[in-house]
Amino acid sequence: MKPLYLITTVIVGALLIYGTLDMPRWGDPHSPASTHVSPYYLQHSLVHTATPNVVTAVLADYRGFDTLGETTVIFTAGMACILLLRRRRKG
Amino acid sequence: MIQKSDDVIVRTVARSLMPFILIYGLYVVMHGHYSPGGGFQGGVILAAGFVLLTVTQGIERTRQHMSQKTACVISSVGLLIYAGIGALCLILGGRYLDYGRLSQLLQVDQPTARSLGILGVEIGVALGVMAVMCIIFFSIFAADETE
Numbered sequence: 001m002k003p004l005y006l007i008t009t010v011i012v013g014a015l016l017i018y019g020t021l022d023m024p025r026w027g028d029p030h031s032p033a034s035t036h037v038s039p040y041y042l043q044h045s046l047v048h049t050a051t052p053n054v055v056t057a058v059l060a061d062y063r064g065f066d067t068l069g070e071t072t073v074i075f076t077a078g079m080a081c082i083l084l085l086r087r088r089r090k091g
Numbered sequence: 092m093i094q095k096s097d098d099v100i101v102r103t104v105a106r107s108l109m110p111f112i113l114i115y116g117l118y119v120v121m122h123g124h125y126s127p128g129g130g131f132q133g134g135v136i137l138a139a140g141f142v143l144l145t146v147t148q149g150i151e152r153t154r155q156h157m158s159q160k161t162a163c164v165i166s167s168v169g170l171l172i173y174a175g176i177g178a179l180c181l182i183l184g185g186r187y188l189d190y191g192r193l194s195q196l197l198q199v200d201q202p203t204a205r206s207l208g209i210l211g212v213e214i215g216v217a218l219g220v221m222a223v224m225c226i227i228f229f230s231i232f233a234a235d236e237t238e
Contacts, residue, residue, distance in 0.1 A: 047202065049190075049202055049209065050203050050206040051124045051209060052124065053125055055127070056123045056209060060212045064177070065187070065188055068174065071173055071216050071219050072170065074220055075167075075170050077227070078162075078222070078223030078227060081226055082226060084230075085231060086230065086233060
């Protein structure tokens with residue numbers, strides 16, 4: 001079975017790399033994200049949220065649901081640590 | 092299990108640094124609106140204070156301030172604050188996590204309400220991250236004690 005795993009990994013990897021070829025270059029000023037989303041946040045975040053730090057405004061306000069998920073991930077990690085590492089009760 | 096440090100200098104310096112670490116952690120959380128920082132970073136700094144306390148004063152002394160059970164409650168409360176603020180916006184007639192709706196409750200204009208909503212959410216994140224870091228640290232100790 002080992003060669004099959006290797007072939008599958010190589011094929012999937014090649015497909016993923018092929019998929020990235022169409023993506024805009026890193027930091028490209030003409031990519032859709034840089035022409036629509038970023039200028040909107042930079043121009044409006046102070047007016048909308050009264051928060052000078054754009055990163056905080058995007059993280060906690062515009063992308064608040066994403067940050068809720070991140071916090072849930074961290075919470076789940078803590079709960080998993082308790083479940084895996086707690087002292088076993090006798091018996 | 093980590094014992095109390097034998098060195099009086101290490102113990103004293105760590106004990107006198109502890110309040111400053113906590114104050115700095117709170118500063119990073121509260122100043123997230125104006126400078127790099129916020130809930131995640133501030134929470135980790137707060138947890139670092141407790142880790143320093145454990146390493147120098149021993150786990151028994153630290154448990155008096157922050158036990159495993161307390162950390163569990165704080166982490167749940169942190170997540171509940173975040174989700175609760177989202178649900179509060181829902182109750183006030185907005186969308187989930189639409190902090191602008193809090194303006195009715197807080198009697199301020201909409202941008203200020205969103206700013207305060209961000210602050211509340213950051214405090215929730217900071218509590219959750221701090222408690223989870225402590226939980227992970229204490230869990231590793233508890234696993235070590237059984238050997």
